[in-house]
Amino acid sequence: xxxxxxxxxxxxxxxxxxxxxxxxxxxxxxxxxxxxxxxxxxxxxxxxxxxxxxxxxxxxxxxxxxxxxxxxxxxxxxxxxxxxxxxxxxxxxxxxxxxxxxxxxxxxxxxxxxxxxxxxxxxxxxxxxxxxxxxxxxxxxxxxxxxxxxxxxxxxxxxxxxxxxxxxxxxxxxxxxxxxxxxxxxxxxxxxxxxxxxxxxxxxxxxxxxxxxxxxxxxxxxxxxxxxxxxxxxxxxxxxxxxxxxxxxxxxxxxxxxxxxxxxxxxxxxxxxxxxxxxxxxxxxxxxxxxxxxxxxxxxxxxxxxxxxxxxxxxxxxxxxxxxxxxxxxxxxxxxxxxxxxxxxxxxxxxxxxxxxxxxxxxxxxxxxxxxxxxxxxxxxxxxxxxxxxxxxxxxxxxxxxxxxxxxxxxxxxxxxxxxx
Numbered sequence: 001x002x003x004x005x006x007x008x009x010x011x012x013x014x015x016x017x018x019x020x021x022x023x024x025x026x027x028x029x030x031x032x033x034x035x036x037x038x039x040x041x042x043x044x045x046x047x048x049x050x051x052x053x054x055x056x057x058x059x060x061x062x063x064x065x066x067x068x069x070x071x072x073x074x075x076x077x078x079x080x081x082x083x084x085x086x087x088x089x090x091x092x093x094x095x096x097x098x099x100x101x102x103x104x105x106x107x108x109x110x111x112x113x114x115x116x117x118x119x120x121x122x123x124x125x126x127x128x129x130x131x132x133x134x135x136x137x138x139x140x141x142x143x144x145x146x147x148x149x150x151x152x153x154x155x156x157x158x159x160x161x162x163x164x165x166x167x168x169x170x171x172x173x174x175x176x177x178x179x180x181x182x183x184x185x186x187x188x189x190x191x192x193x194x195x196x197x198x199x200x201x202x203x204x205x206x207x208x209x210x211x212x213x214x215x216x217x218x219x220x221x222x223x224x225x226x227x228x229x230x231x232x233x234x235x236x237x238x239x240x241x242x243x244x245x246x247x248x249x250x251x252x253x254x255x256x257x258x259x260x261x262x263x264x265x266x267x268x269x270x271x272x273x274x275x276x277x278x279x280x281x282x283x284x285x286x287x288x289x290x291x292x293x294x295x296x297x298x299x300x301x302x303x304x305x306x307x308x309x310x311x312x313x314x315x316x317x318x319x320x321x322x323x324x325x326x327x328x329x330x331x332x333x334x335x336x337x338x339x340x341x342x343x344x345x346x347x348x349x350x351x352x353x354x355x356x357x358x359x360x361x362x363x364x365x366x367x368x369x370x371x372x373x374x375x376x377x378x379x380x381x382x383x384x385x386x387x388x389x390x391x392x393x394x395x396x397x398x399x400x401x402x403x404x405x406x407x408x409x410x411x412x413x414x415x416x417x418x419x420x421x
Contacts, residue, residue, distance in 0.1 A: 003090045004022075004418070006025075006093035007028075017088055019062075022063060037095065040069045042055075044089075045084065046075055066094060074157055078091065078395060083371060083382055102190050107183060107186035113193050122146055125147055126153060127154035127155075129186065131400040144406035153365075157360060157397075164188070167178065200415065202415075203415070205263065206277055209238045213224065216228050218242065221287075221297055221299065224293055233294060265276070276321075277309065283410065300410075315374060322388055357420065364395075365413070
C-alpha cells in the first residue's frame with residue numbers, strides 16, 4: 001500500500017515555500033515511480049490568497065504530471081503534525097487516482113447530476129466555498145443531490161479567500177499565462193465516484209449541559225422560547241447564574257458563563273446519543289442576549305420544530321473525542337469476518353478475501369475555536385490526530401466553517417480519510 005505524497009512549507013517569500021514543497025513531493029514520488037499522481041490538493045494561508053493565480057501556475061509548471069488541482073485558502077494551514085500560523089504557508093497532497101474516477105468542478109464547470117454524465121457517477125464530493133455565499137443551505141442541499149451518497153465534506157472561508165479548481169482542460173491556458181482555475185465565489189472542489197473509498201467523521205468537542213429542548217418560538221437568529229418557556233431564563237438556570245443575573249448589575253456573571261457556552265441545533269428529538277452530540281447537531285455561537293424579549297441571540301438563524309442543546313467546549317471531551325474518532329475509523333477499515341468464509345465455510349482471519357483497508361491520506365478542516373484555544377498548545381490537535389490515526393499523510397486548513405454531509409458547522413473538526421487495500 002502506498003501513501004499519498006505530502007509537501008508543506010512556510011516562507012516569507014511564497015516562491016521559496018512552493019519550491020520547498022515541490023522538492024518534498026518529488027522526493028516522495030521518486031519512491032513510487034509506478035504511480036501516476038494526477039490530482040493535486042493545495043491549501044494556502046489567507047495571506048497567499050492574492051497570489052493564488054501565480055502560485056497555481058508555478059505548481060503546474062513544477063509538477064507537470066499533475067493534471068488537475070483543487071484547493072482553498074484558510075486562516076491557518078495544517079500539514080501532518082504542524083499548524084502553520086505564519087503568514088505565508090501552504091500544504092499540498094498528490095493523489096494517484098485515475099482520471100475516470102473523479103471530476104473537478106466549479107462555477108464554470110458545474111458538477112453534473114448523478115447519472116447525467118456518461119461513465120461517471122459522483123458518490124461524494126470535497127467542497128470549497130465562502131461563508132457569505134447567498135442561499136448557502138439550499139445550494140449545498142442541491143449540490144449533495146448531485147452525489148449518490150449525499151456526502152459533502154470541506155471548508156467555507158471568508159469573502160477574502162480564494163478557491164482553486166483547475167481541470168486538465170484548463171492546463172494549456174494556465175501554462176500560457178491565462179488567469180484560469182482560481183475563484184473567489186461560488187462552489188468548487190472535486191467529486192469522487194464510489195471506487196474512491198473515503199470516510200468522513202466529525203468532532204464537536206462540546207459537552208451537553210442537559211437534555212435537548214424543543215424550540216417553540218424563534219425569530220431569525222434569536223431563540224425566544226424552548227418548551228413553551230422564555231429561552232433566556234432556561235439557559236441561565238442551566239448555567240446556575242439566574243440569581244446573580246436577576247438584579248441590574250448582575251449580568252457580568254452570566255456573560256462570563258455565556259462566553260463558554262454554545263447552542264447545538266438538531267432535528268426535533270435528535271442530536272444527542274449516549275450523552276454526546278451526534279453529527280446531526282450544528283453547534284452555533286451565542287452572540288448576545290435579549291433581556292427585553294427574554295431571548296438568546298445565536299450566530300445563525302434557527303427555526304421552530306428543532307431541538308436546541310446547550311453545551312460548552314471541554315478540553316478533556318475534545319481530546320477523548322479525537323481519540324475515539326481515530327479508533328472508530330480503524331474499526332471501520334477492518335474486514336467484517338462475520339461475512340467472510342473460506343472454502344470450508346469457516347471465517348478464518350487468514351482468509352484471502354478478508355482484506356484490511358489502510359489510510360492513504362487525510363484531509364482535516366478545523367475551526368478557529370479549536371487548535372491551541374481548545375487543546376492548550378500549538379499543534380496539540382494534530383498530534384492527537386496523529387496518535388489516533390498513525391503516521392498517515394494529512395493536510396488541511398482552519399476555516400470559518402466546516403462541511404459534513406451538506407451541514408454547515410462553525411466549531412467542528414471534519415476529518416476525511418482516503419483508504420486503499
